[in-house]
Amino acid sequence: MPTLFENVWKAHAVRTLPSGQTQLFVGLHLVHEVTSPQAFDMVRQQGWRVAFPERTFATVDHIVPTSSQRRPFIDLTAEEMTAALERNCREAGIQLFAPGASGSKDQGIVHVIGPELGLTQPGMTIACGDSHTSTHGALGAIAFGIGTSQVRDVLASQCLALDPLKVRRIDVNGTLRPGVYAKDVILTIIRKLGVNGGVGYAYEYGGSTIDRMSIEERMTICNMSIEGGARVGYVNPDETTFAYLKGRRFAPQGEAFTRAVAWWRKIASSPDARYDDRVTIDAAEIEPTVTWGINPGQSVGISEPIASTADAEALTFMGFTAGGRVAGTKIDVAFIGSCTNGRISDLEEAARIVKGRRVAPHVKALVVPGSQEVSRVAEAKGLPEIFTKAGFEWRGAGCSMCLAMNPDRLEGQQVCASSSNRNFKGRQGSPNGRTLLMSPAMVAAAALAGQVVDVRTLLEEVHA
Amino acid sequence: MGAITTITGRALPLRGDDLDTDRIMPARFLRAVTFEGLEQHVFEDDRASTPDHPFNNANYRGASILVVNSNFGCGSSREHAPQGLARYGIHAIVGESYSEIFLGNSSVLGIPCLTASPADIRALQTLIEQNPDLQVTASVEAQSVTAGHLTIKAQLPPGVRDAFLTDKWNPTAMLLADFDKVRNVATHLPYVAGF
Numbered sequence: 001m002p003t004l005f006e007n008v009w010k011a012h013a014v015r016t017l018p019s020g021q022t023q024l025f026v027g028l029h030l031v032h033e034v035t036s037p038q039a040f041d042m043v044r045q046q047g048w049r050v051a052f053p054e055r056t057f058a059t060v061d062h063i064v065p066t067s068s069q070r071r072p073f074i075d076l077t078a079e080e081m082t083a084a085l086e087r088n089c090r091e092a093g094i095q096l097f098a099p100g101a102s103g104s105k106d107q108g109i110v111h112v113i114g115p116e117l118g119l120t121q122p123g124m125t126i127a128c129g130d131s132h133t134s135t136h137g138a139l140g141a142i143a144f145g146i147g148t149s150q151v152r153d154v155l156a157s158q159c160l161a162l163d164p165l166k167v168r169r170i171d172v173n174g175t176l177r178p179g180v181y182a183k184d185v186i187l188t189i190i191r192k193l194g195v196n197g198g199v200g201y202a203y204e205y206g207g208s209t210i211d212r213m214s215i216e217e218r219m220t221i222c223n224m225s226i227e228g229g230a231r232v233g234y235v236n237p238d239e240t241t242f243a244y245l246k247g248r249r250f251a252p253q254g255e256a257f258t259r260a261v262a263w264w265r266k267i268a269s270s271p272d273a274r275y276d277d278r279v280t281i282d283a284a285e286i287e288p289t290v291t292w293g294i295n296p297g298q299s300v301g302i303s304e305p306i307a308s309t310a311d312a313e314a315l316t317f318m319g320f321t322a323g324g325r326v327a328g329t330k331i332d333v334a335f336i337g338s339c340t341n342g343r344i345s346d347l348e349e350a351a352r353i354v355k356g357r358r359v360a361p362h363v364k365a366l367v368v369p370g371s372q373e374v375s376r377v378a379e380a381k382g383l384p385e386i387f388t389k390a391g392f393e394w395r396g397a398g399c400s401m402c403l404a405m406n407p408d409r410l411e412g413q414q415v416c417a418s419s420s421n422r423n424f425k426g427r428q429g430s431p432n433g434r435t436l437l438m439s440p441a442m443v444a445a446a447a448l449a450g451q452v453v454d455v456r457t458l459l460e461e462v463h464a
Numbered sequence: 465m466g467a468i469t470t471i472t473g474r475a476l477p478l479r480g481d482d483l484d485t486d487r488i489m490p491a492r493f494l495r496a497v498t499f500e501g502l503e504q505h506v507f508e509d510d511r512a513s514t515p516d517h518p519f520n521n522a523n524y525r526g527a528s529i530l531v532v533n534s535n536f537g538c539g540s541s542r543e544h545a546p547q548g549l550a551r552y553g554i555h556a557i558v559g560e561s562y563s564e565i566f567l568g569n570s571s572v573l574g575i576p577c578l579t580a581s582p583a584d585i586r587a588l589q590t591l592i593e594q595n596p597d598l599q600v601t602a603s604v605e606a607q608s609v610t611a612g613h614l615t616i617k618a619q620l621p622p623g624v625r626d627a628f629l630t631d632k633w634n635p636t637a638m639l640l641a642d643f644d645k646v647r648n649v650a651t652h653l654p655y656v657a658g659f
Binding site: 084 | 480482484486487490491492494495496497498499509510512513535539540541542544546547561562564565568569572621622623626627632634635636638639640642646649650652653654655656658659
């Protein structure tokens with residue numbers, strides 16, 4: 001019996017190309033300012049038109065400043081790239097969510113606003129010129145990160161030329177211990193299966209732990225599928241998915257919603273689906289997890305020492321030793337945000353830990369909401385006050401210090417406790433900058449302590 | 465365009481697993497609306513911190529075949545990475561394995577990413593390090609790489625290989641060729657037609 005991946009693939013297959021690849025229809029194309037201008041240019045030069053502008057939506061996230069989003073941006077390159085996207089969208093009839101001229105209040109990280117607006121739906125194929133497009137799989141979509149030439153292809157034809165993927169079922173069963181979050185689960189999965197373990201696979205996440213997770217937690221899991229080499233990650237749609245989508249702006253409304261739910265149920269993996277591989281993870285064994293190296297698979301549980309066999313290049317770059325511990329590492333910067341962990345539940349959990357406490361004097365601490373909507377909800381809940389009173393900076397929506405395309409960046413050899421997704425050399429803007437990936441709660445704890453600590457010690461105080 | 469069957473030239477061995485696209489092309493060079501000039505920034509930070517980086521080595525200047533290890537091009541989907549390599553003069557890559565997105569991005573630029581066994585790759589890298597002037601031939605057709613006395617098996621995903629051999633590696637025209645079928649699939653999808 002088929003998996004959701006196979007069902008969706010079949011429903012969207014246009015034809016087999018002469019090369020043997022499949023021409024796959026893309027149900028939703030999401031576009032942002034950094035990987036699209038060359039694609040729009042290529043479409044124009046060829047005299048093509050955007051084939052399905054009504055199935056294409058755009059926002060600005062990668063380069064936008066988060067200190068002030070008043071237009072024109074102080075950063076002239078950010079202004080130029082945003083203006084180019086505005087022009088391209090206007091010309092093609094594509095709806096754009098951007099601060100300023102268009103007046104939109106729905107700008108944000110593309111993988112945050114897609115689900116938030118109800119654009120992302122189960123059973124869809126989704127493409128976006130960003131590798132973290134896998135995030136949308138949390139709602140049961142099959143979502144591909146693509147390059148700029150493929151953005152051109154999707155603009156021109158609403159299609160991609162792809163080879164099918166195998167499907168690996170990853171069951172996470174049991175109860176997560178207090179202080180252990182979705183981020184720790186996905187870091188553990190990547191550590192176990194390797195940063196290239198998922199090449200050739202779509203990851204289907206299930207099991208009792210995933211079943212109980214909110215959509216936002218599932219997004220954190222699916223988001224980092226690509227860090228494990230899997231281009232696609234997804235969770236089958238269920239009651240949690242339907243409840244999340246109900247009433248969202250672009251979701252089906254009224255009776256159409258009921259009919260949609262029936263189709264969404266039908267397209268999910270059958271209980272007896274056959275998988276190319278299966279892996280089981282015990283949730284109870286997972287600890288708060290931190291990376292020590294230069295790829296997301298190089299991590300340890302907070303109470304664990306770094307393995308004696310650890311990669312020498314990574315250890316040298318990061319300043320760790322084999323057998324040493326990450327706990328106790330002094331940090332310079334704390335970053336809460338990104339498409340991995342910049343949603344409201346992430347900020348709420350961090351605020352719960354921060355409330356009434358102070359950021360260590362030597363730490364620069366940033367909270368960057370994933371979208372303007374996340375920002376509004378946070379304001380209604382009083383989160384900005386909690387963070388700013390503690391000494392965090394509260395910023396506008398964007399990708400910010402996850403990839404440092406704007407002024408939010410590390411300097412020199414700074415160490416950053418980060419809720420983002422990549423600890424690659426140079427990722428956060430300084431060639432020698434060092435990134436420690438962890439959950440937003442762990443980042444909050446590190447910001448307060450000025451060093452990496454086990455968040456569970458602080459949670460005990462919160463509960464007490 | 466044109467069919468791509470073999471690539472011949474000098475080669476550049478670049479050792480290391482999991483070389484991600486942030487290292488190939490740091491994000492600050494994505495701050496532009498074109499791909500122009502990216503060849504100047506390939507591995508810029510690695511080159512600055514490692515004086516004997518192969519991309520700094522004059523012996524490899526003008527090489528057109530890059531020889532890498534496992535999971536090359538992992539991470540960000542930025543096409544700026546293979547665009548930079550292409551503009552630098554790399555016409556083929558031979559390695560142990562690649563991230564899927566990088567392989568796809570390179571293929572549509574006409575850069576075949578051939579895969580060989582770890583032992584064969586190490587042998588090839590050593591041989592080139594010993595003799596940087598060696599002419600290397602990467603054959604998409606024969607699925608092999610030859611350097612002096614050494615010939616190794618080197619594969620491509622079947623669909624990608626066929627696309628190179630039949631001049632179909634830039635797929636846009638093909639995707640547009642039967643557009644009625646595209647519309648037909650769209651109208652049968654309930655979320656497009658309306659639930």
